[in-house]
Amino acid sequence: MKAQGLRQYITRAVLALAIVMLGWHGSAQAQTDVQTKKTLSPPQDVRAFDTPSDGGSSLTVIWSPAPYDSAATRYQILLSEGTTVPDLAAMKVVAEFPANQHYVRESKWPWWTRPATGEQHQYTLRNGKGGELKDGTVYSITVAAVLNDDRGIATPVQATPQPNWMNWNQVNNLLLALLFGGIVFYSISTARKREIFLRRIPGLDAVDEAIGRATELGKPILYLTGAHDMSDPSTIAAAVILGRVAKRTAAYETDLLVPHRDPITMAVCQEITKQAYLEAGKPDLYKEDSNFFITSDQFSYTAAVDGIMLRKKPAANFFMGAYFAEALLLTETGASTGAIQIAGTDSDHQLPFFVTTCDYTLIGEELYAASAYLSREPVQVGTLRGQDIGKALILGILGVGTILATLGVMLDVQWPQLFLDVFKDVK
């Protein structure tokens, strides 16, 4: 099954390449005067087949363009059940449209699944519209050209609709997924073997500075890990950065307050904090209740944290992780107490508020980068590197693609489509 599909695919690719090289100029045929013709010649080269790459109950018809293709002439698609057609006139008209419509080039097929060249006509019959198509039943199908009272009907052809096991239109999506997966695995394994360079995130300097100032003032530090639970990458990053902050507060002997919205995150953060105090050589300073649970409800939590800010007046507030509408309520209250505020979030809808109300903000992926930078864990660093390669690839595609698309318009040629189709979202 698969091998056959692959062969089909390669054949199509070669075919498409050949067509493209010919330049697809075939459509510019001479127009004959439609009105002078008495009888319409039937449409030529009618082919019908099961619509490829779909869930069944659908047939596609293909036929050649004719000299009378214009808005005045109309095409009809005729259908009947069974292999033989006793009476052409008794076939059911399932579709009708002007003869200058429904070309293969207008369909969304990428070049590797196109069943015919661009200037051919095509029509896809589907279940529900104009009749029912049953999988596994043979149908006779044909095309008629109609102009006023003239009607030219082609010889019917047979086809059987059936469901398919692979959507070849989406093969570019699959290849991209595999390629990117490969890149991520490769960079993770590289990160395991050797150090990968990561640029320094400026926000991390600000972290140290803020803790230093809190120590000078003798005030505590407030650290929030966001609204999501431990399954969210932003929370994981927030927990990693908490480790770094806790190490500093231990060294400076500053108080640390970490109010939580999720009990599991709290448990994880307690472990991290304890470890940090141990590493800083001050295990006796570690307090179990520096991490504490408030409530999982958005606004109750916000009101409670605002209360802490107003009463304990922390010298530095850290907002890491995912946030929603509460972001502004938190940072505005924090700013009113005069604290240094540092944020890091991937919640892009809240970024404007963090950027305007905080002294420093880790924007989007900078949060992950900061945590990878601090943890030096190969999986994290490798993923970051893999994403960088992915972005570089996309940048390349954007550049090359734009040049090719422009060339395509300037030289009026079709071959750039060979490249562009690969990065199209086709169904």
Next chain:
Amino acid sequence: MSFAERMLKIDRRIIFLVIGLCTLFPLLYPVGLPIKISPEVRGVYDYIESLPEGSVFLLSLDFDPASKPELYPQSISLLRHAFRKNLRVIAMTLWVSGTGMADQVITQVAREMGKESGKDYVFLGWSPGGSAVIINMGQDLYGAFPADYNGKPTKGLPVLQGITNLRDVNYAVSLGAGNPGVEAWYVFGKDKYKFELGGGCTGVMAPGLYPLLRSGQINGLIGGLRGAAEYETLIGQKGRAIAGMDAQSATHLAIIVLVIMCNLFYFSLRKQAKQQGHSGA
């Protein structure tokens, strides 16, 4: 402390008061400034306008009471438009806490336009699972919603005649206040089942949806109260949104004035500091 410094450290409750008054007065004494129609909103309007009678229009009210002021007027206008065009309306919500409100808005508009539940429209209610509901509806509408909000079995309802899944929907609009919302309807719905999709959203979400609008993933976008006001203008029925636009104008202007003031104070302070720095040196 100089005047500028004092002004910069002004008690924020004074600002709160200014904003409160700027909202209140235009609401009490409206002016009625004209509203320009943007192409985004027109996209949704024109598409509904182009639909023939009896087309299937799906409206997903994916918001909760917190976004009521913005999205409620949008849903009223859209429903009025759809009913006026005699479309078959399927309404639903992906947000549990929005169920009551969604039911209220559709019943109210239907009553006003003389439409009958089950015949001209159906309110499916809420089903858990977020985007999974969309996938499920794409396969089998009756599986995702065996009964409508009032408990009537959905199979056999006249309004749903000939509809088996999302493929049979002509136009869907999601009025979303977050996730699941417009994006989920695109990724799990339109992308696969190929109905046309429009979006309505709160002002917070709107800027983030522009890439989808540009690439044609949604064919129109009604953004916030302004979008609702534009739609009310388009269908020629004034409602809460148009009434709110004056207050909106006043508060925006107030904030802009505040921003300008704060920058003036800030620069005068900086100038002072510079001069002092010079004289000190």
Next chain:
Amino acid sequence: MPVETIIGAWVATGLTLFIFSFLYKDNPLFKLAENLYVGVSVGYTIVKTYDTVIVHLIWKPIVENGEWALLIPVAIGTLMLTRYVPKAAWLSRYAFAFIVGVGSGLAIPRVISSYILKQIEDTVRPLMVMVPGEGLTFTMNLLNPASSLNTIIILIGVSSVLFYFFFSVEHTGPGKAVARTGILFLMIAFGAAFGYTVMARMSLLIGRLTDLIEFTDPSYGRPSLWLLGLTILTLVVMGRRRPQGEPPEPH
């Protein structure tokens, strides 16, 4: 007017004002309203979930249509609840493994399709357009998002912001200039979002005030005015009693 609507108007007005009193400062009235809010909304969600999940998705299909396969998700769901039994808590991992597995699987191709391919497709556009009658043209119209000039601007924006989020490359030399452009683009987008959000939040306020104005109507018994007076009075009295203005509250 029905009695329940009048009572409703009083309750709604009171709760609205209690929450707005937070703008003055944190106070018991606000805390009362806030806890009421949490209680009511959790209660509401429980009722809705019971009605939809237990009644319509589990009970009715199984009992009325005999869809016994639905017992599988019920079993998986029950596994999740083993979290509360420390000895069997590991069983809940099966449930999470299933949910996360399905979610990740569903996400990969769909994200690639909608957010990567589709976005690339729309960014990659020819820089010149063929205008019938004029030939190749470079369109400058800023208001048409598809004009050549805008295509270039979008290309610059997308590329520079993508580059800004490169972490394994140092931002030096020409890279620094690109990254700076990226930041400027980011700041414009944040500014635009801020401006738009102002509108969103103001709309909420307008919505609440419209309701309050409606409730000044004599047919409701003018709850807005009476309760406003009462709220202010309470705040003043409480302010007198506790001059510090900060009620003790533990975290």
Next chain:
Amino acid sequence: MIFLRRQVPLLITLITGLVFAAQYYVPHPASEQMLTSVTKWLQIIGGFALVLGVSSLFHVHAMKIRRKEAGWGYSFVLYVSMLGTIAVGLWSNGKEAIDGTMTAFGWIYNFMMVPLQGTMFAILAFFIASAAYRSFRARSREAAVLLIAAVIVMMGRVPLGEYLIPLSGDLSQWILNVLNASVRRAILIGVSLGTVALSIKIIFGMERSYLGGGKE
């Protein structure tokens, strides 16, 4: 035991992940059928997940009341309002309105939940104004750019702004449609790469934090 506790969950993730990623490329009705059933299952499992969240809330406030911690009165309010809503809701069959008539549950929804939630968010209107006043200062080039963009969009989105400066409408349209869209697109692409990378890592068991902590 370790196998049952550690390997089996990872195996479940691997298999379900691969199967449902592959499903996308298979148009056959059988594959669509599988997707339908499993998404329906997810809907049901989602209901159980709520039990988890609610019970933790129940527990926290029950503790507060039992220990008579300061402010336990508020926890009591929360408890009563929650139980009251549940009782009323079940009595009204979980419907806010039956054939257009409001039920008691609908009353709670309309006159308590709607104003409470709406007002909670409306408070943000005041905070956003004070945030703008306090922090919109042209301290640097970046800050100036942000400030100007915000002011233009604020002008362009209201009738009065368009009336005073007619250009602002078109300008804000351009900012949103072109500049903003390009940035959002770049962020979208970046985040999507991250999502795909994370999903791949989860499926292949390199990321296991969702199983809850690293220890047994």
